Amino acid sequence: MIRFVSYGVGAIFTLALLVGAFTPREAPEPDPIKAIERAPKQVTFAHEGIFGLYDRAQLQRGFQVYKEVCAACHGLELVAFRTMEDLGYNEDEIKAIAAAYEVPAIDEKTGEDSTRPAIPSDTFPSPYANDVAASAANGGKIPPDLSLIVKARPGHEAYIYSVLTGYEEAPEGFEVPEGGEFNPYFPGAVIGMPKPLSDDQVTYEDGTPATVDQMSKDVTAFLAWAGEPKMENRKRMGMGVIAFLSVLLVLSIISYKKIWADVKGPKPHDS
Amino acid sequence: MSFHWAKPYEPKNAVSKWVDERLPLPRLIVESLGTYEAPKNLNYWWNFGSLAGLFLVVQLVTGIVLAMHYAAHETVAFASVERIMRDVNFGWLIRYMHANGASFFFIVVYIHIFRGLYYGSYKAPRELIWMLGVVIFLLMMATAFLGYVLPWGQMSFWGAQVITGLFTALPIVGEPIQTLLLGAPFVGNPALNKFFSLHYLLPFVIAGVVILHVWALHIPGSNNPLGIDVKGPQDTVPFHPYYTIKDLVGVVVALLVFSAFVFFMPNMLGHPDNYIPANPLATPAHIVPEWYFWPFYAILRAFTIDFLGIQAKLWGVLAMFAAILLLLFLPWLDSSRVRSARFRPTYKWLFWFLVADVLILGYCGQAPAEEPYVRISQFASAYYFIHFLILVPLVARIETPKPLPRSIADPVLPSEAVAQPAE
Numbered sequence: 001m002i003r004f005v006s007y008g009v010g011a012i013f014t015l016a017l018l019v020g021a022f023t024p025r026e027a028p029e030p031d032p033i034k035a036i037e038r039a040p041k042q043v044t045f046a047h048e049g050i051f052g053l054y055d056r057a058q059l060q061r062g063f064q065v066y067k068e069v070c071a072a073c074h075g076l077e078l079v080a081f082r083t084m085e086d087l088g089y090n091e092d093e094i095k096a097i098a099a100a101y102e103v104p105a106i107d108e109k110t111g112e113d114s115t116r117p118a119i120p121s122d123t124f125p126s127p128y129a130n131d132v133a134a135s136a137a138n139g140g141k142i143p144p145d146l147s148l149i150v151k152a153r154p155g156h157e158a159y160i161y162s163v164l165t166g167y168e169e170a171p172e173g174f175e176v177p178e179g180g181e182f183n184p185y186f187p188g189a190v191i192g193m194p195k196p197l198s199d200d201q202v203t204y205e206d207g208t209p210a211t212v213d214q215m216s217k218d219v220t221a222f223l224a225w226a227g228e229p230k231m232e233n234r235k236r237m238g239m240g241v242i243a244f245l246s247v248l249l250v251l252s253i254i255s256y257k258k259i260w261a262d263v264k265g266p267k268p269h270d271s
Numbered sequence: 272m273s274f275h276w277a278k279p280y281e282p283k284n285a286v287s288k289w290v291d292e293r294l295p296l297p298r299l300i301v302e303s304l305g306t307y308e309a310p311k312n313l314n315y316w317w318n319f320g321s322l323a324g325l326f327l328v329v330q331l332v333t334g335i336v337l338a339m340h341y342a343a344h345e346t347v348a349f350a351s352v353e354r355i356m357r358d359v360n361f362g363w364l365i366r367y368m369h370a371n372g373a374s375f376f377f378i379v380v381y382i383h384i385f386r387g388l389y390y391g392s393y394k395a396p397r398e399l400i401w402m403l404g405v406v407i408f409l410l411m412m413a414t415a416f417l418g419y420v421l422p423w424g425q426m427s428f429w430g431a432q433v434i435t436g437l438f439t440a441l442p443i444v445g446e447p448i449q450t451l452l453l454g455a456p457f458v459g460n461p462a463l464n465k466f467f468s469l470h471y472l473l474p475f476v477i478a479g480v481v482i483l484h485v486w487a488l489h490i491p492g493s494n495n496p497l498g499i500d501v502k503g504p505q506d507t508v509p510f511h512p513y514y515t516i517k518d519l520v521g522v523v524v525a526l527l528v529f530s531a532f533v534f535f536m537p538n539m540l541g542h543p544d545n546y547i548p549a550n551p552l553a554t555p556a557h558i559v560p561e562w563y564f565w566p567f568y569a570i571l572r573a574f575t576i577d578f579l580g581i582q583a584k585l586w587g588v589l590a591m592f593a594a595i596l597l598l599l600f601l602p603w604l605d606s607s608r609v610r611s612a613r614f615r616p617t618y619k620w621l622f623w624f625l626v627a628d629v630l631i632l633g634y635c636g637q638a639p640a641e642e643p644y645v646r647i648s649q650f651a652s653a654y655y656f657i658h659f660l661i662l663v664p665l666v667a668r669i670e671t672p673k674p675l676p677r678s679i680a681d682p683v684l685p686s687e688a689v690a691q692p693a694e
Contacts, residue, residue, distance in 0.1 A: 002603050003664045010660025012579075013593065014653045016586050020575040021649035028642055050535055078353045144547075148353070151538060152546035187556070227546075230356070230363040237364070238534025245530060249523045256516045263311060263508060 036171065038184040040158035045221055048157075053232050054225050056088045061204055062222025063087060065215045067097075068202050070146065073138065073193075075126030078147035079226050082120040086229055094120050101125055139179045141192045150220070151227045157220050159185065164216035167195040273492040276504040278306040303489060308507035309514055310495035312679050316390075317493065318521030319383040325522055326376035327481065331474055333369040334418075341421065343467035345460040348423035349548040367537040368529075373415050374540045375529050377563035380408065389622050391610030392494040398602040403484040405598045410477045412564070412595075417470040419561060423463065424545030429558045431458045431466070437571070440585040458551070498611025499675055506679035557639050565636025566629050567591050572640055573652040590652065597659050604659065607667035614673040617666050621658060628654045 046055040063084070066076070081098040089097065098118040103125050105116040118125065126145065128134035134142045153159045162185035170182035180190040197212045204210050225231075280298040282288035291298055340359050342351040355362035384404070387393055393401035416434055420427045435452050439445040454461030492501060501507055508514075532539065540562060544555050560568050574586035581589075597604075612619040628651050635648035 002600065003606075006600070006604055006660045006664055009593070009597075010656045013590055013656040013660075016576075016578040016590075017573055017649045017653040017656075019578060020573070020583070021646050021653075023576055025575075025642075078350070078357065080357075083357070148546040152543050154543050156543075234363060234367075234534055234537070238530060241530045241534060242527065245523055245527045249520070249527065252516065252520045252523050256520050259512050259516050263513070 033189055036174065036184055036189045037187065038162075038166075040155040040162040040185060041165070043158050043161045043217065043220075045157055045217070045224065047221065047224060047231065050235065050238075053235070054086075055221065057206060058218050058221045059087045059225050060089075061206070061208060061215075062218035062220070062225075064202055064204065065197075065219040066146070066222055067100075069196055069215075070219065071124070071127060073127060073143040074146045075128075076124035076147050076226055077126055077145050078123060079229075080121060080123045081118060083229055086225065086232075091120075098122060104129075139192060143193070146223055146226065148227045150224045157224055160220045160223060161216050163191065164197060164219070165212055273489055274308045274501065274504075274507060276507075277302070277308045278509065280306065303485070304515070305509065305511040307489060307510040308501075308504075309493050309510050310501055310506055310679055311508045311513070312495050312497065313493060313514070313517075314496050315521065316382070316386040316496075318518060319379045319386060321518040322379040322521055322525050323376065323383055324481065325525065326372055326379060327474070327477065329368060329372045330376060331478070333365050333372060334471075334474065336365050337369055338471060341467075343421065343464050345423060345463055345549070348421065348463060352422045364533070367533045370541060371529065371532045371537060373418065374561070374563065375525070375532075376411065377415070379525070380411065381563070384408070385626065387494075388625070389612045390494055390496060391498050391605070391607075391612070393602045394605065394607075394610050395602065396491045397488075397494060400484060400487045401602060402599050403480055403487060405595070407477055407480050407484060408598075409595060410473055410480065414470060414473040414477065415561065415563065417466045417473070419545075420463065420466045421470060422545060423549045425547040425549060425553070425555050426542045426545040426558070428458055428549035428551065429555055430560055431462060433558055434560075435462075437588050437591075440582065440588045442585075494610060495679060496611060496613065497676055497679060498609065498614065499679065502678040502680075505681075559637050562633070562637065565634075566632035567594060567636070569632040569636035569648040570594050570652045570655065572636075573645070573648040575645065575649070590656075594652075594655060597656075601659065601663070604664045605667050606664065607670065607672065609672040609675065614675055615666075615670060616673065617670045618663075621662055621666060624654070625658050628658065 046052055046058065066074075081094055084094050084097060098120050101118040101122070101124065102115040103118045103122050105114055106112070107114040126134070128137065131142055150156050150160055155162070163183060166183045166185035167181060168184070170176050174182065174189075176182050176190060180192055181194060182189060183191040197215050199212055200210050202210050202215065208214060280291070280295075280301040282291045282297075287297060290296070337355065340351065340355045340362065342348060352366070355366050357363075359365075387401060387404070416430070420431045431453075435449050435458070438448040438452065441448065450456050452462070452465075453459075454465050492507075495501075542559065542561075559565075568591075571587040571591040574583045574590060577583055578586060607615065607618070609615055612622050631651045632648060632655065635644045635651065638644040
């Protein structure tokens with residue numbers, strides 16, 4: 001009985017699927033934008049790979065680019081100033097970095113809204129009072145917070161680097177809409193953000209030439225740290241855990257062989 | 272316990288004797304995990320049951336700790352997860368273990384299920400073990416879906432939208448059901464709160480069903496790669512130390528692979544969009560579920576036409592649920608008395624076709640809903656149903672199985688055994 005119900009149900013589902021599969025459908029129209037969009041460029045960072053750790057000097061340079069360029073439009077609202085210790089800054093430097101930002105506060109005397117200089121326990125504020133202000137100042141698009149930008153985009157570091165270095169002339173016949181710029185590494189090839197970096201836009205304290213390529217790499221590394229500040233702890237602990245488990249594996253295999261040695265007849269691994 | 276030659280628990284001293292007479296909990300544990308007799312030919316595919324237990328415990332422990340720091344409110348949920356990642360001591364470790372632990376729970380359970388399919392572990396007298404397993408699988412899927420919503424990222428939000436939206440395919444009752452599930456006519460704070468509550472509840476329900484699953488297992492005892500019944504003490508070994516040590520080897524290997532993900536590629540199995548806070552006004556370009564749902568997501572999307580007066584969307588929903596629920600009937604669909612595929616030449620091929628089919632469905636499930644993936648998933652979905660509902664019952668009736676060995680301890684074929692004395 002169940003057999004015939006089963007054949008019947010199987011036949012109905014199969015029929016519904018096959019009729020669907022053989023129903024002619026319109027050929028998909030190739031999206032012309034797809035031909036223009038490009039995969040992220042090849043780029044390498046010190047913090048990649050199993051042993052890769054952040055390059056402190058690069059993070060500091062990247063922070064300088066963020067502070068002097070990106071921060072005009074983008075917040076870093078999940079990153080607390082105190083965590084900048086990871087970049088090699090000392091307490092006084094962190095206090096100074098924080099104090100350069102104003103954060104919303106309440107006036108202690110009048111109770112009215114006001115602002116105060118940030119302290120190390122604050123996070124990098126958004127440059128806008130709220131989303132409406134952010135949107136109004138940027139042609140209807142809110143500049144994204146950058147705290148997690150590297151983790152939140154397919155392609156990760158390579159994508160951020162490619163977008164920052166990817167501004168170029170639009171190809172012949174490509175209409176770039178008002179308020180946008182051509183960038184084939186950005187989905188849709190039109191990006192609302194004006195070209196943010198040009199050579200020597202910042203002056204690095206360590207004398208590194210501030211080319212667009214260098215600044216893009218540095219700020220990408222800084223944003224990778226901002227998104228994953230515990231990466232170094234994670235990789236270090238991972239080494240220890242893998243080493244421990246490897247020793248345990250050898251010991252457990254030896255014990256396994258010894259315990260099973262006296263079992264007569266076919267062994268599990270024979271069958 | 273299953274076999275009469277299993278050594279019964281003997282209290283060693285006055286205290287344990289006193290306890291044993293009042294609450295025989297030590298007896299239960301010793302006789303379930305110690306003196307319980309298991310076939311001595313179990314291969315490494317039999318490790319995945321204990322590994323599923325391992326990852327259930329990993330998920331429970333890390334999940335309980337995460338809940339101490341997580342805040343289930345739409346305005347702060349995303350930020351509270353990031354606070355766990357940045358400020359809670361070892362929070363990054365706990366969260367990455369939990370996120371990857373879900374994937375590992377599914378991978379070991381999928382292998383466990385396919386092992387059951389290959390060696391016929393669902394057949395008499397183990398039907399209820401198998402059915403309880405299907406219930407666990409369903410509960411796992413529900414729990415995983417609910418948990419994925421909690422970080423309140425873009426995929427969380429839109430995943431909740433799509434999955435609860437499935438119910439709207441049902442006529443009349445559809446929308447009320449969706450509203451009931453979400454606690455509101457939209458995905459928002461009521462849904463987030465409800466999902467958090469249920470996500471905390473269901474793992475304990477899973478643990479309860481796991482106890483039934485193991486209890487039911489210990490009545491007939493484990494199946495084995497030959498698929499033949501245990502004949503006597505020469506066929507079995509006590510679970511401890513023989514299988515405790517073997518399971519330990521499996522646990523260490525599993526933890527090594529797990530650690531590689533947790534410590535060195537913790538976001539590989541996740542979706543980048545879930546690091547963007549939920550935004551009801553911006554739909555992601557492609558809404559894809561977690562990898563362990565891909566085959567079923569492909570079946571859901573494979574129905575493109577209204578057929579027999581039923582809408583395509585409803586066909587998809589019915590088929591997706593049918594694809595899982597049909598497993599409950601498998602013990603009766605496959606009427607072959609031979610369990611192990613080793614002795615079933617035709618079924619063995621069907622098994623590997625099914626593996627390939629599910630992998631193809633999985634690939635289509637993550638691909639965008641466009642050609643050629645839609646058409647491929649239509650053929651692959653059709654084959655999935657043909658496999659379970661037509662080929663399995665049919666092959667069980669027409670296949671000639673190979674001769675079965677006489678016993679586990681003496682795995683010679685009956686014909687050889689007869690031939691030997693003649694020499």
